[in-house]
Amino acid sequence: AQSVSQHNHHVILSEAASLELGCNYSYGGTVNLFWYVQYPGQHLQLLLKYFSGDPLVKGIKGFEAEFIKSKFSFNLRKPSVQWSDTAEYFCAVSRPNTDKLIFGTGTRLQVFP
């Protein structure tokens, strides 16, 4: 069965620090990859996605993620975090031609001024 692992459960950073959140998935076939973000009190929303092509994808608010097929990884990065990035971040995968998303357990990011 497909699964998604997020190794960092809680990350605490100061503003301007760099961020990298790990995500690994277990599925040997073609997958679509996503990062979702849930800001405090808000709905889950899509941050970025990878379907095919350039393995380095850019999302909203300066976030990017790199798909490394050989490592089954899709890590999220941001060069310089802001206090407003405080949120819960979820990595997710889906198989092609299906809407079923499989989420990781999430990483809670706290950014202090």
Place this chain on the structure above:
Amino acid sequence: DAGVTQSPTHLIKTRGQQVTLRCSPKSGHDTVSWYQQALGQGPQFIFQYYEEEERQRGNFPDRFSGHQFPNYSSELNVNALLLGDSALYLCASSWVGAGPDTQYFGPGTRLTVL
């Protein structure tokens, strides 16, 4: 343009009872998916409805059932509630075949089972 709305916001039930949660999709969307998010976990896919039929289903028992109405709104029903059913239930809507990245999530219904 209203996004995805869910009702009620919070709900408290006791073990063995039945519960119905409701979801109105974003305007123009015809497909509704339901997810269960237990505390400290990521959302887990329950099922998806399109054209009033269940299209896909996750690994949930038959106690979880759903319905979609002609106006595309949807209900999630859970029978014989267990303590473990306590969770945030999320509804997501999209256009059929548009891809999982087009799903808009609602604010969720927080269900507590005592």
